[in-house]
Amino acid sequence: MINFLKSIILASILSFVGVNVYAEEYDFTIFNNSGLLQFDGGGSDPEVLQQVENHVAKLSGIRPKVIVPNMQDTTQQLNLLLASDSPPDVFQANWDVYESTLMPLDDLLQKYGEGIIASVPESSWQYMRNSKGQIMGIPRTAATSPFITWVRKDILDKAGLPTPKTIDDLDEYMAEAQKLNPNYKAGTISWWWNGWEQPAYAFGAGFTGGMSENGAFLDPKDGRVKPFPLMDGVKDYLKFMNEWHNKEYWYPDNWARFTETEVLRTCNIAMWSGWYSRMTIIIPKVEKNCPGMEYIRTSIIGPKGYIATTRPGGTQAYVINKKADNPEAIMKYFNWIWNNESIDGYATAVNGIEGQHWSYASKGIPGVVNTKDKAETKYVGDFGLPLFPYEGNMQPNDSLWATHFKYLGNELTNLDDSHQPFDMYMAWNKGRIAEEVPSLGDIHRMIAENFTAFYIGERPIDEYDKFLEELNDAGMQDWIDAMTRQMRESWN
Secondary structure: OHHHHHHHHHHHHHHHOOOOOOOOOOOEEEEOOOOOOOOOOOOOOHHHHHHHHHHHHHHHOOOEEEEOOOOOOHHHHHHHHHOOOOOOOEEEEEHHHHHHHEOOOHHHHHHHOHHHHHHOOHHHHHHHEOOOOOEOOEEOOOOEOOOOEEEEHHHHHHHOOOOOOEHHHHHHHHHHHHHHOHHHOEOEOOEEOOOOHHHHHHHHHHHHOOOOOOOEEEEOOOOEEEEHHHOOOHHHHHHHHHHHHHOOOOOOOOOOOOOHHHHHOOOOOOEEOOOOHHHHHHHHHHHHHOOOOOEEEEOOEEOOEEOOEOEOOOOEEEEEEOOOOOHHHHHHHHHHHOEOOEOHHHHHHHHOOEOOOEEEEEOOOOEEEEEOOHHHHOOOOOOOOOOHHHHOOEEEOOOOOHHHHHHHHOHHHOOOOOEOOOOOOOOOOHHHHHHHOOOHHHHHHHHHHHHHHHHHOOOOHHHHHHHHHHHHHOOHHHHHHHHHHHHHHHHO
16 A cells, blocks of 8 residues: 555656656666756756757767656655655765665766766765765765855945944944835845754854854864854854844744745845855846845954854765666766866756757856756756856856856855864764664754744743753753764764
C-alpha cells in the first residue's frame, strides 16, 4: 500500500513538471532544484525545451533528462523521487545529509572533470570531503558575504545624509526615512526579514563577534563549540533588535513567510539586509515601477566591529546518486558546462540556442552574452546547473541579470567587511549531529521561537537566563558535546 501511494505521489510530481517517464534514450536524469528557475514560474515551452535538448545533445554528445520541481517544496519532492523506483541521477543537496545515497566522485573527477577541477577554488573542495577523505559532491557555493546592508541613495539624498557606516548612522537614516514618507511606518515596509537567523548573520556580529553557519561559536574560555545564544553580547544584540521594533522600523510580518517580489514591489523598503539576490535579481525587475528608487551597498560597524558575518561555503553541492547507471556521462556533462577554457556549455545550458536565444558580445572568460528575454525565448534554463564559483565567468548583457552576475563575480566574494566564523573552512556532518542529538530539532525550534519573541517584545529580555535554562533542559549540552567532538576530530 505504501509503495502504491508513493507511486501515485511520484506520478503527480512528474505530471506537474511535465515528465511522464524516463525514456531509455536519455543518458541520465537531473532533478534541477538548483534555484535557477525559482524566478521563472511555469517552466519552458515544451516544444522549445525539446529544441534546446536536441541542441545540448548535439554539442555535448550527452542527452540529459531534466525534471523541474515545483519550487515551493523541493525537498519533499526530492525525497519522494529518491524513494521511488525511478530516482534521479543528479540533484543538488547538502551531501552530508544524503551521503548514504551518493557515490564518491574522486575517480570521476580525475578522469572526466579537468574543467571542473580548474574552475572550482581549492578552498571550496574542503567542504566536500567526508570522514574518509572522499569527495562527495561538486561544490555549489563558496565563502560569501550575502547579508551586507543595502540602503536607498534617493532617501539619503532627500534627507541630506551621508552613506551610513555605523549602527547609529542607520538609526538616524531610518528615522529620517519615516519622516520623509509615512509609508515607512509600521503597517507598510521599512525593512524586511524572514526568520531569526538572517538578522543574526547580518547584525549579530556587530554585538557578538559573529556566529557560524550552524548558529554556533567557538568559546575561547574552554575551547568548546556552543550555540549562539551563549555568546557574549547576545543580550545587547537582542536589546538592539527590540529597540528597533519599538521604533516601528520593522515590517509587521517580518517573521512570517511571504513573497519577496510583492514586498519589494511596494517601493517602501528603506533598507535591506536579507539575501543578496533579492537586490540583484528582483530590484531590476520592479524598479521601473518605483521612480527614483536606488539602492547602494554599504558596510556597517557595530560595537564589536563589522555587523555582518561571512557565510562559509558549506556542504551544498551537485551530487550523483550511487544508483546512477551512467556516472561517466554525468561527469562529462558537468565538465561540458563548467569548462575553465570556454563558457559555451554554460551559456547554452542557461540561455538556450546560440544565435536564436542568445549571442556573444565578447567571447572568452569572462564572456559577455546578449540574451533575449526568457518570456520571448520561452526557455528558462532547465538544463542550467549554476555553480557559484563559475557564474562570474558569464556576464549577460541584460539589464535584469547583468547586475546579478557582476555581483557574483565581485562584491559577493569580498569578505573584507564581515566577520569570518571559526569554522570557515570546515565541513560539518549535520546528519551525524542530528543522530547524536535526538533533541536537536527541539533546540533549533526553541531558539527560533524565543529569539523572535525577544525581537518583538513578546518575551522580556530579563527572562533570558531562564531561556538558557530551558535550552539546557532540552539537551543543549548534548549538542555542545557533539559539535565539539566533531570539530576536534576534523582539526586533528
